[in-house]
Amino acid sequence: MPDEKEQLQRSWIANAPAWRDAVRERKIDSRRVATDAAIIDAVMSLAPETVLDLGCGEGWLARELSSRNVRVVGVDASRPLVDAAMELGGGSFYAMSYEDVLAAGSPLQAPFDVVVANFSILEEDIGPILTAAGRMLKSGGRFVIQTVHPAFAVGDAAYISGWRTETFAAFDGEWPEPMPWYFRTLTDWVVALSENGFVIAEMREPLDAQRARPLSMIFVCRRA
């Protein structure tokens, strides 16, 4: 396993308590002002009966969707986050990696109307999660991805795909492990989706209303 991927998985275990609190206490501005509502709207606009939440974390999105009468299954590679999700309910939760999802199948009650990945695609090689999403979807289903907006998240760095590091310095709380994450240009998103059998049916760019700048990017994808 590449170092970054190993460190990425480790960070979500070590930082689980801090992440749980950050999400549950709504400490992350961009989520509170725009991106939480945006992913709920994007999923609910598809009127799904069943949703697979890939990278569900502590389960907030599953709870929101289940309160809207959607049956949700959530998976996450971080066992402490899955444990936190189970505590509050709102779906069936499983601690498994995306590779595990690929191998799993039936325990997850596939296929689903919608598969959603909310800021949970952080690896360089996204073949496994895209393949898993494709296999878990009903015919005609949609894969909804929310991610940092490549063009607005690039900051002063080069606009070239590559590993970056989140230190959580801007967050309250104790974050023992930095999190590597893979910055992917828009071009490379489209390549990865295309190589794994998806086309973009719709794109959304949730705006910070005050500055009229996108705070994220949402791809609504269907099988090609």
Next chain:
Amino acid sequence: MPDEKEQLQRSWIANAPAWRDAVRERKIDSRRVATDAAIIDAVMSLAPETVLDLGCGEGWLARELSSRNVRVVGVDASRPLVDAAMELGGGSFYAMSYEDVLAAGSPLQAPFDVVVANFSILEEDIGPILTAAGRMLKSGGRFVIQTVHPAFAVGDAAYISGWRTETFAAFDGEWPEPMPWYFRTLTDWVVALSENGFVIAEMREPLDAQRARPLSMIFVCRRA
């Protein structure tokens, strides 16, 4: 006709001599360092035998493609630019609006392997050009659009689709008429393409090599 569209068409007639010189003398930095080569590469990667150049201007792209053994038909609503294109050859050129293209059909020797619009989609209502492109394409053909990169061209303005004005103040030469052009967010590009029967098969973001920032956006589209 809305004021902006009328002014847009007028600008390409009044500014035709200055534009012809700017292109032929390679005075536009972004074109010289990246975007000219990028559109040639994007089109030639599709190995077309025939190309329709929508908004061909003074014909540089038609000349480049024809020198690579592609048969090119170019159309532009600005008669003086079409006249300039005819002077240097490299294709068959016609002075017609996108609406005229829709009505024309046979004189243009359709269908084409590739339809290309290189920085020539500047109107708010792009239904006519997208419909025209769709009708002019062979089954399995591709529509290649190069445009300003929405996220990097937005500058300090709000990231919201709307009319902007190019005054050509940064250009040498005499530019009698400002050019209105419609800024379109990425989301709205995808909506417009989708509503007119296209999906994005590939995206390219030609970089300024020195600053590693995209200088444009290229959509390679196919029929949905």
